[in-house]
Amino acid sequence: MADEIEFDTDDLQRRMEGAMTALRHEFASLRTGRASAQMVEPIMVDAYGQPTPINQVGTVNVPEPRMVTITIWDKQLIGKAERAIRESGLGINPVIDGLTIRLPIPELNEERRAQLAKVAGTYAENTRVAIRNIRRDGMDRLKKAKAAGMSEDDQKVWQGEIQDMTDSFIKRIDDALEGKQEEIMQV
Structure with a gap:
């Protein structure tokens, strides 16, 4: 045997x-009407010739229930980060305020x-x-x-x-x- x-x-x-x-x-990356830092994690920014996660080019915060802010560390990347957010399919219009990009979360x-x-x-x-x-x-x-x-x-x-x-x-x-x-x- x-x-x-x-x-x-x-x-x-x-x-x-x-x-x-x-x-x-x-x-977690799906938007449900409430702000969440995870919703922007899949967004890739063309930083220095490489696709880079947005949380590696700036600080992501959720200061209030319907707002995500991203403070970009390098001012040259603000336009690229804004473009990446617009093209991400999240359905959010970013607002640039100096080095900070504000993402107001509208009602669904x-x-x-x-x-x-x-x-x-x-x-x-x-x-x-x-x-x-x-x-x-x-x-x-x-x-x-x-x-x-x-x-x-x-x-x-x-x-x-x-x-x-x-x-x-x-x-x-x-x-x-x-x-x-x-x-x-x-x-």
């Missing part, structure tokens, strides 16, 4: 947690809320695909382990465990999406 071959699911768990972290980060209308809810759905679907790809990778590793001598019974046990983990993460994604869409649609 062959020795039992152990299968490690920790790597799959870690990768799935990473996908969830990325989803939370993407959800129903149409914009629906668009943002769809974007949240797209983010969630991309994360579901990533989770399924990680699951597929785990199943492929199981097939290799079976070829290396793992018993069929052990393979079925591990397949069940990987599927349970996948189902758990898909449920977490669905719950996070439902919460985010509720937050977006809240008036």
